[in-house]
Amino acid sequence: MIIPLAHRAGQTQEYYFSVKLAEVRQLIAAGHDVINMGIGNPDMMPSAETIDTLAQVAQRPDAHGYQPYKGTPAFRQAVAGFYKHTYGVSLDPDTEILPLIGSKEGITHISLTFLNEGDGVLVPELGYPAYRAVSKLVGANVREYPLGENNGWQPDWAALSELVQQAPAKIMWLNYPHMPTGAPATKALFEQAVRFAHDHKVLLCHDNPYSLVLNKQAPISLLSIDGAKEVAMELNSMSKSHNMAGWRVGWLSAAKPYIDAVLTIKSNVDSGMFRPLLDAATVALNNPDSWHAERNAVYAGRLSAVYAFLDTLGCTYATNQEGMFIWAKLPDSVPSAEELVNRLLIEKHVFIAPGFIFGPKGQRYIRVSLCVDESRIREAVARLSPTETPA
Ligand SMILES: Cc1ncc(COP(=O)(O)O)c(C=O)c1O
Numbered sequence: 001m002i003i004p005l006a007h008r009a010g011q012t013q014e015y016y017f018s019v020k021l022a023e024v025r026q027l028i029a030a031g032h033d034v035i036n037m038g039i040g041n042p043d044m045m046p047s048a049e050t051i052d053t054l055a056q057v058a059q060r061p062d063a064h065g066y067q068p069y070k071g072t073p074a075f076r077q078a079v080a081g082f083y084k085h086t087y088g089v090s091l092d093p094d095t096e097i098l099p100l101i102g103s104k105e106g107i108t109h110i111s112l113t114f115l116n117e118g119d120g121v122l123v124p125e126l127g128y129p130a131y132r133a134v135s136k137l138v139g140a141n142v143r144e145y146p147l148g149e150n151n152g153w154q155p156d157w158a159a160l161s162e163l164v165q166q167a168p169a170k171i172m173w174l175n176y177p178h179m180p181t182g183a184p185a186t187k188a189l190f191e192q193a194v195r196f197a198h199d200h201k202v203l204l205c206h207d208n209p210y211s212l213v214l215n216k217q218a219p220i221s222l223l224s225i226d227g228a229k230e231v232a233m234e235l236n237s238m239s240k241s242h243n244m245a246g247w248r249v250g251w252l253s254a255a256k257p258y259i260d261a262v263l264t265i266k267s268n269v270d271s272g273m274f275r276p277l278l279d280a281a282t283v284a285l286n287n288p289d290s291w292h293a294e295r296n297a298v299y300a301g302r303l304s305a306v307y308a309f310l311d312t313l314g315c316t317y318a319t320n321q322e323g324m325f326i327w328a329k330l331p332d333s334v335p336s337a338e339e340l341v342n343r344l345l346i347e348k349h350v351f352i353a354p355g356f357i358f359g360p361k362g363q364r365y366i367r368v369s370l371c372v373d374e375s376r377i378r379e380a381v382a383r384l385s386p387t388e389t390p391a
Contacts, residue, residue, distance in 0.1 A: 008137050015129070016357040024351055035380045037306075037369045038351040040179075040324050042243040044298065047291050050242070050284040057276035067272035069263060071099035071251075075278045078285040079236075079251055086212070087221035095256040098263055099273060103209060103235040103250035108134050109266045110171070110205055110233065110252070115140045120169035122160065126153070126181060126359040128207065131173040143169060144359065152318075153183035157192055164200045172202045174222070177210040180358045180367045182321025185211065185220045193222065197231035204232035209250075210323035212241040212292055214299050214370075221253075229255045240324055242284045243295065249273070249281045299324065302370045305377035309368065312384045313340070324370045327355070337366050348383040 017039060027034050045051070057063050070076065076093040083089045091097055100106040107130045115121065117139035123131040125144040135142045143163055146156040155174070163169070174193055176185035185208075197204040204222065211219035222234050233254035239245035252262060306326050310317055314331035321327060334340050337354035344350045353369070355362025 008139075012133060012137060015133075017353075020351070023345070027345070027349060032349045034345075034349045034351060035372065035376050035383075036351045037309075037372050037377065037380065038353045038367075039371070040240060040369050041245055041371050042240060042324070043371050043373065044243045044295060046243045046247075046280075046284055047287045050244070050280045050287075053283045054276045054280035057279045063275040063279075065275075067275050067278065069267045069272055070097075071273060072275070072278050072282070075099060075282045075285075078282040079253070082285045083221065083223075083253065086219055087224055089221045089223045089253075091223075091253055092256070096253055096259060098252045098254075098259045098266070099278070100235070100250040100252055100266075101270060101273060102239060102248040103207060103237040103252075104130055105270075106235045106250060106252050106262075107131060107205075107207075108137075109262050109269070110235075111135060111138045111140065113262045113265045114171055114203055116170075119171075120164075120167055122163065122169045122172040122202070124155070124173065124175070124178075124359070125361045126178075126355075127173065127175060128179055129357060131207075132359075135171075140170075141167075143167075145172075147178075147181070147183075147361075153178055153181040154189055155193070157196065160196060161200075164202065168200070169202050171205055172197065173205050173207065175207040177213075177215065177322035179210060179323055180325055180353075180355065180362070180365075181327045182318065182323050182325060184216060184320065184322045187220060187225070190220065190222050190225045190228075194225045194228045194232060198227060202231070204228075206232060206234045208234050209237040209240050211236075212296075213322065213324050214296055214303075215322050216320065223253060233258050238281055238284060241292070242281075242287065244281070244284065247277055247281065249277060299370045302372070302374045302377055305374050305381065306368050306370060309377060309381045309384070312381055315366065325367045326370070327365060327367050330364045330366065337363060340366065348380070350380045350383060 024034050076097045079097045080091045080093040083091050111134045115138050119140045120143050121135040121140045122143055122145045125146050132142050146159050147153045148156050206222040222228055222232050237250035310328045315328035317326055317328035341354045353367040355365030
């Protein structure tokens, strides 16, 4: 006998990577040398000062108890300093910043805070899968909005206006630099988004984890746009920009009423974050610009190897992409992304992500991660060669 699950458990599928990475682990356990270019899991270290702080604070007897639900004042102060330095945005560290256990959990807390069953949620037709999955979990009505491939994967605002005229929406998820397409953020795009949110009384939830990764121009925050704080919140994360994905440190920035509302829900779900982690993250937020430049130089070196990999597969791609992935279109000769991804994994022991996991429009695309040492990417290129004996 098994106790029946809630309806929502039956409606949701296990996360693609949760399933696929188990397959990758099985291949590794069987002795295969798998090159994993599927996930955005930074392989470089956080700054040395960050690690030192973690170790030092962990020695302190007072560092192991529960911490405030809103994190330490020093952490929030560091976030405010980071926002000012990076984006020129002023945030009140006492009222406009809420630490999160990674920005992914913020998506759930925001959805629980603002969405009633049946409320409309606008999600990009290609995007981070959690926006769609969590909206469904809370019983909201997911409505995909188109991104124009010929328009650099920007939202199609005319189509969006039509969507909200058909039925109102409560939340719109936005994410630029965009994952998976690598489309950059622009001030014009953010201004348009804030105008749209005002015009249609939609809460704009911007997810901004990639602004410091291979960015071609100064990073932008949606909150830098006039009038944004009335209608918008911004998630940010140390996972990608500070090489701290496993630490689970992110935060929500928004006007006080929004932060207070999310905290009401969140404080019933978890009980703060580990003090050594908060103190170390506080230090990491003060990494000098040169630290970010060095990390980006390594990613830039990997780009040419990834381009060689994609060229060998006959894929096409834009070279202005930001973030830690390259999004590429399959040649007509490849039947589907699923076929290619499975074939490469089984025959070449190379794992890449199929585009469909980011939405139905991704059927003929793949996403390749830059979180792999350049020599390993070159090895993946070599394994594609027809003369190469499969590893
Ligand atoms: C667009 C986007 N948002 C959010 C996240 C989650 O970030 P975090 O590690 O802070 O939960 C990711 C991670 O891959 C992402 O790509």
